Amino acid sequence: MSLSDRNVSNRQDPFRVLVLSVVKHSYVARGVALHPRFELTVVADDANNPDWVHERNKKFAHEHGIPYLRDVERAIAEHDVEVAVVSSEADRHCALSVRAADAGLHVIQDKPMSNSLAECDRLVEAVARNNVRFLMWNRNFLPAVVQAREAIAEGQIGTLRAIHVDFYFAKDAGPPKGSRSPDQPPIDWLEALLAAHVTGGDGGVGSEPMGELSIEGCYPLAYLTMLTGAKVRRVFARTTAHFHQLCVDNDVEDLATVTLEMEGGLVGSLALGRIGDASHPDIGEIKLHILGSEGALVISEARPEIGVYYRDQPPQEFRNQRLLATDNDYLLADDFARAIDAGSDPILNAPTSRAITATVAAAIESGRTAAVVDVV
Amino acid sequence: MTDSPIRLALVGSPEGAVNWRDAAQRLRGGRFTVAVDANATAAAEVVGAATAVASLEAALKTHGGEFDAAVICSPHYHNPAVARLAADAGKHLLVEAPVARTRTEAEATIAACDRAGVCFAVGQTLRFYPGNQTIIDRLSRGKLGEPGLWRVHRWREKQSGSQSSLLEWIYGDVDLAICMFGARPTEVYALGRPGAGPAADYVQLHFGFPAGGMAVVDYSATLPPGPGYESASMIGSKGAAYADDHHNTHLLYRGGNPAALISGQGRGHVLHELQALVDAVANQTAPPVGGDDCIAAHQVIDAVVSSLESGQVVRKQGDRYEPV
Numbered sequence: 001m002s003l004s005d006r007n008v009s010n011r012q013d014p015f016r017v018l019v020l021s022v023v024k025h026s027y028v029a030r031g032v033a034l035h036p037r038f039e040l041t042v043v044a045d046d047a048n049n050p051d052w053v054h055e056r057n058k059k060f061a062h063e064h065g066i067p068y069l070r071d072v073e074r075a076i077a078e079h080d081v082e083v084a085v086v087s088s089e090a091d092r093h094c095a096l097s098v099r100a101a102d103a104g105l106h107v108i109q110d111k112p113m114s115n116s117l118a119e120c121d122r123l124v125e126a127v128a129r130n131n132v133r134f135l136m137w138n139r140n141f142l143p144a145v146v147q148a149r150e151a152i153a154e155g156q157i158g159t160l161r162a163i164h165v166d167f168y169f170a171k172d173a174g175p176p177k178g179s180r181s182p183d184q185p186p187i188d189w190l191e192a193l194l195a196a197h198v199t200g201g202d203g204g205v206g207s208e209p210m211g212e213l214s215i216e217g218c219y220p221l222a223y224l225t226m227l228t229g230a231k232v233r234r235v236f237a238r239t240t241a242h243f244h245q246l247c248v249d250n251d252v253e254d255l256a257t258v259t260l261e262m263e264g265g266l267v268g269s270l271a272l273g274r275i276g277d278a279s280h281p282d283i284g285e286i287k288l289h290i291l292g293s294e295g296a297l298v299i300s301e302a303r304p305e306i307g308v309y310y311r312d313q314p315p316q317e318f319r320n321q322r323l324l325a326t327d328n329d330y331l332l333a334d335d336f337a338r339a340i341d342a343g344s345d346p347i348l349n350a351p352t353s354r355a356i357t358a359t360v361a362a363a364i365e366s367g368r369t370a371a372v373v374d375v376v
Numbered sequence: 377m378t379d380s381p382i383r384l385a386l387v388g389s390p391e392g393a394v395n396w397r398d399a400a401q402r403l404r405g406g407r408f409t410v411a412v413d414a415n416a417t418a419a420a421e422v423v424g425a426a427t428a429v430a431s432l433e434a435a436l437k438t439h440g441g442e443f444d445a446a447v448i449c450s451p452h453y454h455n456p457a458v459a460r461l462a463a464d465a466g467k468h469l470l471v472e473a474p475v476a477r478t479r480t481e482a483e484a485t486i487a488a489c490d491r492a493g494v495c496f497a498v499g500q501t502l503r504f505y506p507g508n509q510t511i512i513d514r515l516s517r518g519k520l521g522e523p524g525l526w527r528v529h530r531w532r533e534k535q536s537g538s539q540s541s542l543l544e545w546i547y548g549d550v551d552l553a554i555c556m557f558g559a560r561p562t563e564v565y566a567l568g569r570p571g572a573g574p575a576a577d578y579v580q581l582h583f584g585f586p587a588g589g590m591a592v593v594d595y596s597a598t599l600p601p602g603p604g605y606e607s608a609s610m611i612g613s614k615g616a617a618y619a620d621d622h623h624n625t626h627l628l629y630r631g632g633n634p635a636a637l638i639s640g641q642g643r644g645h646v647l648h649e650l651q652a653l654v655d656a657v658a659n660q661t662a663p664p665v666g667g668d669d670c671i672a673a674h675q676v677i678d679a680v681v682s683s684l685e686s687g688q689v690v691r692k693q694g695d696r697y698e699p700v
Contacts, residue, residue, distance in 0.1 A: 161598060162578060164529065168611070177613065236565040236689060240588025242524040242613055255524050255611065257590045259565060259582045267567050267580060269592050271527050279616035285609065287622070289529050291578070291596050296531060298605065298622050370563050370584065371689055371700055 011341060014039035018081040018105065020072065020096050021045045021088035023056045024205050028087045028110045028137045031329030033064070037337040038083065043068045044075030045088070052194060053088075072096075076103045083340075086110065089206030090214070094119035097134070101126040106133040106340055111218035113353040115208055117361055117376075120354040127350040133339045135346040136353040138222040139301070141331035143324045145223055148288055148299045152227055157292030160228055163268040164289040165220040169212075170280035171201055173244040173254065186249035199316070211239065211252035212274050213360050213367075220270050221356040222348055223288060223301075230262040232359045232375050239367030243276050258363045270363075282320040382654045383442060385410035385467070386423050387432055387458060388449030392472075393419035396447070399647035400424055406654035410435055410443045432458055436465045444468060445495070445657055447650070456481040463488040468495040470653040470663075474547040479674035486667035497653045497663035498670050502548035503555055504645035504652070507619035511610050512555060520612030526556050526591040527611075532604035534577070535597050542568075542684075543677060545579060549593045550680070551665070551673040556610065557585040560672050564679040564690045564697065581680060603638055 017040050019029045032038045043061040045053060047070040054070065061068035069075040084100035086093055087110040094114040097107045107127070113120050113136060127134040139145065151157065174192055193205040204210035221232075239253035247254040255273035262268065275284065286301040304323040313319065332347070339346040358375050366373040386393055386408050393411065400408050400423040409427060411420035412435045416428035427442055429435040435443075445468035448458055456476045459469055469489060475498060476482040489496035502508055514520050528549055554560055563584035568576050577598050583591040599605070607620040626637040649665075656663040679690040679697035689700045 162580070162594065162596065164592075164594060166527065166609075168616075170616075236582055238563070238582070238584045238588070238590035240524070240590070242522070242588055242611075255588075255590075257525060257527075257582065257592045259567065259580065259592070261567065267578070269580065269582070269594065271525060271592060273525065273611060275524075275611050275616060276614070278614065279611065285618060289594075289607070291531070291598055293598065295600055296596070296598075296605065298607075300622065370691065372565065372687075 012037070015083045015106075015337070015340065016041040016079065016081045018075055018079065018084045018100070019043040019057075019060065019066075020084040020086045020100055021053070021057060021092065022060045022085075023053050023089060024087050024202055025110060025200070026060055026087065027329070028108060029060065029085045031137070032083075032085050032108060032333050034326070034330050035333035035337065038333055040064050040066055041081055042066055042075045042079045044072045045070060046072055056197075072099060073103075076100075076105070081105060083108065090115055090204065090210060091206045091208050094123045097123050098126045101130045101132050101134070104130055104132065106336070108135045108137060108336060110137050112210075112214050112360070113218070113350075113357045115210060115214055117354070117358055120357050124350045124354050133336065133343075133346060134350040134353075135332065135336045135339070136218065136222070136348040136350075137332065138348045139219050139328055140222055140226050140347050141328040141335070142301055143327065144299050144301050144303055145226075145288075148290065148297055149227055151297055152290070152292070156295060157290065157297055158294030160266055160290065160292050162266065162291040163224055163228060165223055165268070165270050166285055166287045167216060167220040167270065167272045168275045168280065168284035168286065169216065169273070170277055170282065170284040171199075171274055172277045173201060173274055174246045175244070176276075177241065177243055177245050177248050180245050180249070187246045189246070189250045192246050209250035209252045211247065211256070211364065212254050212272055213239065213256050213258075213363055216272060217270070217360045217363070218353070218356055220272060221359055224260070224268065224270075225352055225356065226347065227288075227290065228262065228266055230264055230266050231355055232260050232262050232362075234261040234372055234374055235259060235359060235362045235366050236372045237363040237366040239364065243274065253364075253367060256363065256367065258366075260359075283318065382406040382657050383409040383444045384650075384654075385412055385435060385443040385446045386419060386425065386449070387412040387446050387462070388419070388472075392449035393422040395449070395643060395646055396650070397422050398643055399650045402647050403650055403654060405658055406650070410439055432461055436461065440465060445470065445653060447499070447653070448472060449499070456485050459485045460488040463492045463494055463496075466492055466494060468497075468653070468657045470497045470499045470650065472500040473498050473551065473670075473673075474543045475670050477543065479671060479678060482670050482674050486670065489667070495653070495657050495663055496667050497649070497656060498551075498665040499649045499653075500548065501649070501665050501669075502552045503665060504648040506641050506644055507608065508552060509645075509648065511608075511617045511619070514615075514617060515556065515610070515612065519615060520610060520617060521614030522587065523557050523585075523589055523610060523612050525589070525609075525611040526553055526593075527607075527609045528591075528593040529605065529607040530593070531596040531599050531606070533597070533599045533601050542576065542579065542681065545595055546581065546593070546677060546680065547673055549581070550676045551669060553583055553591045553593070554669070554672050554676065557589045557591070559586050560676055560692060561585050561591070561679075562692045564676065564683050565688075566680045566683040568684045579684075583676075605638075
């Protein structure tokens with residue numbers, strides 16, 4: 001049975017899923033596994049990866065009772081898989097996704113799409129050429145974001161004029177800026193990110209250092225893209241390593257602001273940063289400020305949430321728990337299943353993901369040059 | 377330091393006088409003795425002044441010995457002439473921002489004060505609002521570390537009839553951003569729609585500051601009739617502060633979706649800035665917001681206008697701003 005034969009709208013049996021590297025966040029694969037239309041079948045990665053990659057892949061496979069193969073092509077050939085979930089280091093994202101697409105697999109990939117626009121272009125082309133579906137994992141189904149989308153779609157604030165997104169993570173990233181003495185070597189990016197795996201702060205794991213715009217920018221820009229439907233044309237950005245010695249030593253930003261000029265005269269901004277544990281009682285302020293011709297919306301992305309506080313509470317425990325947050329995972333998987341069934345686009349497809357990466361790249365360049373930069 | 381209360385003349389409209397009523401009652405070491413306005417009797421009654429005079433010229437001529445300082449809250453296009461008249465007569469000044477239409481006018485006013493040896497203080501600058509005072513205090517005490525990102529949304533209802541000028545709209549925030557970072561911005565980028573003139577209903581400012589600091593401020597006059605919305609946050613290297621109407625909102629249930637009741641910050645800022653003037657005059661010290669601050673704000677506003685007109689980043693080169 002060919003893949004195209006499987007993509008019929010009335011199909012209800014689960015899609016067999018190849019977990020194609022799961023060395024960073026496992027939430028993508030776990031989120032997919034929540035949905036009854038997806039069945040994790042096998043974990044695979046290339047044999048020439050370092051030991052830590054294999055250890056993490058193997059651990060995930062063990063937890064889910066599925067095999068781990070150090071041979072991607074063999075896994076595809078022997079396990080009759082239809083969907084690949086890619087959650088490798090960012091610098092391998094596109095290469096793995098292209099291989100999956102070329103093998104006829106639909107692809108769900110963790111963010112960012114890539115740190116290279118050329119790689120993004122290669123992936124967009126591969127997805128189109130192979131007529132497979134591609135989903136960039138995102139947070140667009142969080143209830144507050146959905147509520148914003150519905151209010152806009154209903155015309156409650158009229159025609160959109162401006163949109164501003166704050167996206168702060170109140171997390172540390174190792175020792176604070178200025179804490180390294182001159183006789184100490186710079187902090188090694190990969191070593192630091194490998195150590196951060198236990199706290200989930202390893203979104204930028206890989207050989208290439210990444211700033212917060214690259215690591216997290218996909219989320220707020222995905223909100224913006226979904227809510228406005230407009231492409232970003234020009235940006236002006238300020239970027240700096242303001243908090244963490246890790247970012248200073250590796251010349252990447254942990255704080256950024258971006259002025260956005262979009263299609264149709266729409267304007268906006270993005271404020272984003274890994275601002276440190278002490279800077280917010282919750283995981284961080286994540287808000288949308290949206291102006292229309294007839295009104296405005298102020299949206300707190302974290303809500304609804306429940307606050308829980310008690311004596312001797314561990315400092316790492318989240319005091320404010322999001323309600324309905326896991327719905328986002330389910331709804332993303334559900335959306336992707338529908339996209340496969342219908343041959344339609346999921347909520348964040350390859351071209352849009354590429355456009356987001358291009359906006360991030362332009363912002364980083366603007367931050368370095370202090371000039372307005374066109375998004376290409 | 378003088379033990380005698382500093383005597384104040386309020387120069388402005390009765391509408392402006394209302395803003396000073398609570399401050400007049402709570403002020404320490406100073407009191408309003410003269411009100412100057414076309415409808416001075418009403419203004420005098422509001423602030424408890426014994427003397428009401430129709431013009432500053434008349435006040436200086438016939439009641440000049442009854443006040444030490446002039447609190448000028450007339451429209452800014454009148455301010456320079458009014459302020460210079462008072463300064464030339466040896467009166468200390470608190471002038472509501474914007475002090476003048478242009479930097480040149482502001483410099484002339486400040487020069488008049490310098491010549492006369494009187495205090496020049498700027499009022500209505502946003503610095504004295506309780507939320508901003510708290511942030512400035514925590515920054516100055518190092519609690520928040522180095523300032524990194526200052527983010528402001530300031531929205532209000534659509535304006536009917538005469539609209540605020542860009543200068544009136546952004547002066548307070550420009551001054552506040554300079555205060556927060558302790559320096560003028562090194563880069564200025566601004567967006568506006570449909571232009572920088574009085575018809576603009578949206579302006580967005582993006583500043584870069586030394587040592588990587590940054591500020592983004594957006595203004596909108598597009599809300600439906602009703603209260604506005606304000607939000608400000610300062611992200612520092614050690615901590616952050618958030619002052620947000622969204623956090624300070626109550627709910628009113630009357631059927632359908634509940635209405636939002638927003639608690640404002642009150643008018644305590646008026647007392648703070650008036651007290652600062654009185655204390656500066658009494659102690660013969662510099663006011664917290666003075667001539668240098670005023671000129672710095674005008675320089676940056678000129679850079680904002682340049683960026684709006686050119687669509688490009690304007691960069692600080694030495695003491696000047698030049699398009700990139």
